[in-house]
Amino acid sequence: MTERRCVASGLVDHLDHTGAHGAADADAVEDWGDDMENEREDAKLRHPVGSRTHGVVRIRRPFGGFIELDGSPDAIGFLDIASYSPDPPALDRPEVGVGVSVQVAFHDEQKRQIRVRVGEPFRRR
Structure with a gap:
C-alpha cells in the first residue's frame, strides 16, 4: 500500500x-x-535520534524502504539506500516482511519522517 x-x-x-x-x-x-x-x-x-530499535520492512522501493517501527505501529521509518550499510555487508536489502535493526538518524520535520539507517553512516576520509 x-x-x-x-x-x-x-x-x-x-x-x-x-x-x-x-x-x-x-x-x-x-x-x-x-x-x-x-x-x-x-x-x-x-524513537529519539540516536536510539536503536527494531522494525519490519513494509514497503520496498529502488530508492530505499519504509520500516514499521516496533512500539509504534503508526510510525514509519524511512531507510534510504545510501543509509543501508549492514555489517557484515549484504548483497541486497531485506525483503518486505523481514525484521531489521535500525538506528534513528534524524527526524525530518519537513517530510514528517523518522529517518533511520542500518550500519555506520558513510564518512569521508
Missing part, C-alpha cells in the same frame, strides 16, 4: 469511526489531522 493510500485509508477509517457526514466532515478531518500530529510527536519521543 502506498503512503498516500495509507493516509487516505486512515482518514476514511476515522470518518467511518466518528460517523461524520456533511458539514461535520470538516471537523472530523481536523480532528484526524490533530490525531496524526499527536501520533508523530509520540513516535518522535519513543
Whole structure:
C-alpha cells in the first residue's frame, strides 16, 4: 500500500469511526489531522535520534524502504539506500516482511519522517 493510500485509508477509517457526514466532515478531518500530529510527536519521543530499535520492512522501493517501527505501529521509518550499510555487508536489502535493526538518524520535520539507517553512516576520509 502506498503512503498516500495509507493516509487516505486512515482518514476514511476515522470518518467511518466518528460517523461524520456533511458539514461535520470538516471537523472530523481536523480532528484526524490533530490525531496524526499527536501520533508523530509520540513516535518522535519513543524513537529519539540516536536510539536503536527494531522494525519490519513494509514497503520496498529502488530508492530505499519504509520500516514499521516496533512500539509504534503508526510510525514509519524511512531507510534510504545510501543509509543501508549492514555489517557484515549484504548483497541486497531485506525483503518486505523481514525484521531489521535500525538506528534513528534524524527526524525530518519537513517530510514528517523518522529517518533511520542500518550500519555506520558513510564518512569521508
